[in-house]
Amino acid sequence: MEAIAQKIREAAKRLLSEGKVDVVIGYAKGTVPMREYPYFAYTPEEAENLTWSSFCCNNLALYTIRRPGRMAVVAQGCVSRNLVNLINENQFKRDDLYVIGVNSPGMVDRRKVQALFPGKTITEVIEEPEHLLVKGQGFEERLERKKVFRSNCLTCVQRNPVISDEMIGEVGPEGHGGNIDKVAAPWEKLVPAERWTEMQETLKDCIRCYACRDACPLCYCHVCFVDEAQPQWCGKTQDEADVATFHILRAFHCAGRCTDCGACESACPQGIKMRRLTSKIEKDIRALYGYRPGMEIGAQPPMSLFKPNDPQDFIK
Amino acid sequence: MFARRRFAVLKNLLEYVGIEPGRLHFSWISSAEAEKFQKTVAAVTEDVKALGPAQHMIKDIRKVA
Amino acid sequence: MSENAEFSPRIAAFLCNWCSYGAADLAGVSRLQYPPNIQVIRIPCTGRMSPKFILAAFRKGVDGVWVSG
Ligand code: SF4
Ligand code: SF4
Ligand code: SF4
Numbered sequence: 001m002e003a004i005a006q007k008i009r010e011a012a013k014r015l016l017s018e019g020k021v022d023v024v025i026g027y028a029k030g031t032v033p034m035r036e037y038p039y040f041a042y043t044p045e046e047a048e049n050l051t052w053s054s055f056c057c058n059n060l061a062l063y064t065i066r067r068p069g070r071m072a073v074v075a076q077g078c079v080s081r082n083l084v085n086l087i088n089e090n091q092f093k094r095d096d097l098y099v100i101g102v103n104s105p106g107m108v109d110r111r112k113v114q115a116l117f118p119g120k121t122i123t124e125v126i127e128e129p130e131h132l133l134v135k136g137q138g139f140e141e142r143l144e145r146k147k148v149f150r151s152n153c154l155t156c157v158q159r160n161p162v163i164s165d166e167m168i169g170e171v172g173p174e175g176h177g178g179n180i181d182k183v184a185a186p187w188e189k190l191v192p193a194e195r196w197t198e199m200q201e202t203l204k205d206c207i208r209c210y211a212c213r214d215a216c217p218l219c220y221c222h223v224c225f226v227d228e229a230q231p232q233w234c235g236k237t238q239d240e241a242d243v244a245t246f247h248i249l250r251a252f253h254c255a256g257r258c259t260d261c262g263a264c265e266s267a268c269p270q271g272i273k274m275r276r277l278t279s280k281i282e283k284d285i286r287a288l289y290g291y292r293p294g295m296e297i298g299a300q301p302p303m304s305l306f307k308p309n310d311p312q313d314f315i316k
Numbered sequence: 317m318f319a320r321r322r323f324a325v326l327k328n329l330l331e332y333v334g335i336e337p338g339r340l341h342f343s344w345i346s347s348a349e350a351e352k353f354q355k356t357v358a359a360v361t362e363d364v365k366a367l368g369p370a371q372h373m374i375k376d377i378r379k380v381a
Numbered sequence: 382m383s384e385n386a387e388f389s390p391r392i393a394a395f396l397c398n399w400c401s402y403g404a405a406d407l408a409g410v411s412r413l414q415y416p417p418n419i420q421v422i423r424i425p426c427t428g429r430m431s432p433k434f435i436l437a438a439f440r441k442g443v444d445g446v447w448v449s450g
Contacts (some may be wrong), residue, residue: 187332196334196372225433233433241373245436248333252432255325277329284328289321303325306318314327315320316343316356319427319450326432340435341447347403350411356449357394357415364390364418364445373439 001127004102005052007168008074011100012047015072021098022069025060026050033125034110038063050074053127054108054145057266061086061217070096076104077174078152078261080161081294082217085257088299091220094163101164103172106145106153107262108132111271113148116141146176152262152275154178162295180260184280199244205270206243208236212274213250215267218257225249251277256285256302259294335372338363390444394419395434397427401449419447426450 012024028039028049036055040063041047052074060073061082075083080099087094113134114122126133132143146154155178160171187195210226213219226234226246234249235242251274258278265275285291288311291302323342331337341360345352396402402423408415420443424430427450438446 184332190334192331192334192336194334195332199333231437233437241440244333244373245440248329248436249432252326252329277333280332281325281329284325288324303321304318306321310320311324312320314324314342316341316359319430322430322432323448326435330435335439339439339445341445341449343401343447343449345401345404345449347400347407349404350407350413353401353404353408353449354413354415356447357419360392360394360445360447361390361416361418364392365388367444368388369390370439370442370444373436374442 001053001105004169005050008052008100008102009047009050011166011168012041012050012072013044015098016041016047017044020070021072023067024050024072024074024100025063026074026100027052027056027058027060029053030055033122034108034113052102054105054132055110055125057107057110057150057263058215059217059261059263062215062220062263064097065091065217065220067092070098072098072100074100074102075161075164076102077156077158077160077162078104078259080163081158081259082261084162084294084297084299085259085301086217087297088294088301094297099161099164099166101161101167103161103169104153104156104159105172106149106156106159106176107266108145108148109150109266112150113143116143116148149176150262150266151178151183151273152260152265155180155183155260157292158259158295163297180279181283183275184283187276187280199247199276200240202273202276203243203247204240206238206247206272207270208238208243208246209269211267211269212264212272215263216254217261217263218254219250225253247274247277250274251281254278255281256289256291257293258282336367338367339370390418391442392419392445392447393438393443394421395424395427395430395446395448396421397450398423398425400427 015021024041026039027036029051030036034055036053038058059079059082061079120136122134122136124135130145132145134141154176157175159174187198234245285302289302343356430448435446
């Protein structure tokens with residue numbers, strides 16, 4: 001990890017001092033362990049702060065939106081797919097973007113780590129190739145990274161960037177062995193009433209802070225439907241109808257665009273598994289229209305396209 | 317036709333979260349097909365009737381704090 | 382509604398101006414009988430239909446939604 005971080009810093013310094021880009025968007029070490037945050041390096045000195053670890057959970061593609069000038073972005077598989085999405089959605093030109101590609105090691109869910117040490121404060125996490133050394137006052141334990149992966153990283157299919165101008169480290173294997181279709185499966189077995197209860201159970205702690213939306217690189221509307229007041233599509237309360245409306249419509253707006261990067265779940269302060277909804281759509285889009293978002297520049301988004309023989313058995 | 321894709325995905329999603337399939341209907345009826353219209357209205361009404369009143373997505377003002 | 386009265390659903394019908402709305406019109410002038418449960422909302426084209434409308438209808442308390450192009 002540290003070797004890769006070092007190479008990212010070198011690349012960033014070179015790009016900034018040569019004046020090739022105006023900003024390098026990457027990750028910096030958080031003030032507490034396991035909280036790496038998005039970092040914008042404008043000068044070669046600032047590039048010193050860039051890092052790379054198991055906790056780079058934000059999706060940096062988000063920060064390219066409406067940003068003038070040339071930018072370089074540190075991108076693992078999912079981030080690069082979202083960058084491709086944004087290029088396809090005409091948010092910026094490929095030429096304005098410099099991709100510093102990294103093979104994703106799979107990111108770790110800090111909640112899963114913390115859950116293993118209830119009531120204890122973790123003061124340091126040291127990265128090892130396949131393990132994490134977690135330290136705190138009076139304890140020290142070595143965890144297998146794979147056991148504490150974020151759930152979306154387990155089912156990832158694209159760890160290498162799909163576009164990159166410069167590859168840091170080796171091109172690694174794709175996938176971590178999980179099956180993405182299984183994410184939606186637990187609900188598909190249930191009868192409608194149980195599904196509704198399950199959804200309520202999943203979403204019941206949502207405080208409508210919209211951190212999931214703000215962390216998502218697909219949600220860049222000037223005015224989001226939840227903020228529209230006339231007509232008001234979605235009430236402001238925590239009533240189940242309002243919460244369900246928000247999550248259903250947001251998931252639907254991600255149809256054919258979501259790359260299952262997991263930034264939404266990682267951002268949620270309440271630990272809500274809203275990917276239950278987006279993964280279902282991801283699966284349907286793949287089954288119905290054979291499309292995976294963000295795999296290729298110039299691909300037509302499936303929801304702005306149609307074929308004469310699209311499935312329509314549900315229409316009378 | 318874009319609508320068709322939109323509806324396909326939406327219907328799947330709503331069924332997935334537990335809206336009964338019979339509550340949401342789609343059909344293509346041309347302006348010359350009055351009989352199809354009549355039959356479809358009857359069929360849709362029948363289906364929804366069989367399901368009883370809708371329970372979900374309704375904001376109960378008494379429950380909202 | 383009294384206990385034993387038959388349940389009479391309310392259905393929001395989103396009809397395309399050029400297709401189903403025309404069909405409804407024709408059904409009317411042809412004196413075809415159909416159940417009175419639908420409340421028709423005319424849309425300029427099925428392409429105008431947004432998922433928001435469907436959820437909004439459910440939130441307003443309809444028992445079913447029918448979209449027809
Ligand atoms: S939830 Fe929908 S309306 Fe809101 S920002 Fe995301 S895509 Fe836009
Ligand atoms: S909805 Fe979540 S998983 Fe999908 S692209 Fe947005 S942040 Fe990533
Ligand atoms: S981040 Fe979590 S709590 Fe906040 S609106 Fe999204 S799901 Fe709800």
